Amino acid sequence: MPVAARSAGLLLLPALLLTLCVGMDWFEPWFALIETDSRTLIYGRDSFLALLLSHCTLVLLSSALAALVGIAMGILVTRPSGRDFLPFVSQLASVGQTFPPVAVLALAVPLLGFGTLPTLVALFLYGLLPIVRNCIAGLDGISASVREAARGMGMSPLQILRQVELPLAAAVILAGVRTSVTLNIATAALGSTVGARTLGDPIIAGLINGNVAYVLQGAILVGLLALATDQLFDALQRRLDVRR
Template identity: 65%
Template sequence: MSESAVTPGLAAGRRRWWLPFVWLGLLLLACLGMAELEAVFRWLEPDSREVIYRRSEFPTLLGRHLLVVGVASLLAIVAGVGAAVLVTRPFGRDFLPLVAQFASMGQTLPPVAVLALAVPVLGFGTLPIIVALLLYGLLPIVRNSLAGLQGIDPAIHEAARGMGMSRGQVLRQVELPLAAPIILAGVRTSVTINIATAALGATVGASNLGDPIISGIVNGNTAYIVQGALLIGLLALTVDSAFERLLGWR
């Protein structure tokens, strides 16, 4: 393929990245300039003394939200992909139904129920919501990892082994790269879901973007609820569009 044919494709791929940056810009503007929208929120809550959530800075809440989701997602990726790799090896195939059922059970249990069970053991704070998000985010990763690894043509395995590759080399250099788009699609679903679910952490003392929502519900302040929901929505759109472009780039 000529260089002239490749260059337009690369340029078009780069141009597709404008949307995640637009969402990111809107998210940062909303975090830093929420107070400038006081007139809008005053219209929503004309009788409230305060219409802008001020107990914590919005950039701080955003950072805490990202930290919780990031840690839980990283653990879910390691556990989910690792479990899928193990049960697709000859020595682990007997455990495939058990892994699939465990992952399904994690998403069947409501995060609120997981939090209620985790708090007496782990206490209040960040750890219970990380556990809840980890369990809740496993299913899409495990399911897609299994689909990606099991969907590889056996002839590709035979060709790789025929070239003298060890089982570890086949996994690292052939299977995981081929399954990566499907695995990333599962990670995208898991992370996007957990961005919204992480707001429940505010109910157990894990400060994040759920704080304004919970405070708004407790105090009957719709403006607080809208502020938290707006930031969580913009964050979800930023991350989801970034994953979409990453999958398209591949």
């Protein structure tokens, strides 16, 4: 595919997402065909753009923290001195996905209160496992002969990690981050049940009031955000492959 066509395709979904956030009122006649019994067809308790920014901030913070901790854990257990911790780290990372996010939120609210903080905790735990697994798989997948060659060149263990192992494992680690972020974009909508401002607000309001139009508006925006983000990661992975 030509570069220009790829660039245009990369901008299409974000442009559509922003268009819907700013001009959802333009599509009111279409929602009127779906929700005929409601006087209010467009969710108006908060602007969609504000909800999008809040939703992205939650995902960005939780995913950045999960990536930082997950990669650090992956590096730790792939070192000779940390191999004994591999079962413990794997089980610890699995806890976040063993419990459903709703259960994590329910347990976090009594300790952290309502709002953003329990949602961040739930998203962090839920997004940790794919990053840890892929980091371990990427680092363990490097041939021992490559490490031996690096040692033969006089590199220190830290230099081997930074200049050899992490660059070679970068594509696999990025795939784990991609999975984690995509999962968290969908899961973040549940934060609206505990008072966080997310694109789940119109979905929850629609379910409570029986307004299908609200539910569709929230679901479409969450879906477009997930697709646009996944498309961005796909472009990053292709760029990384070319550089390699």
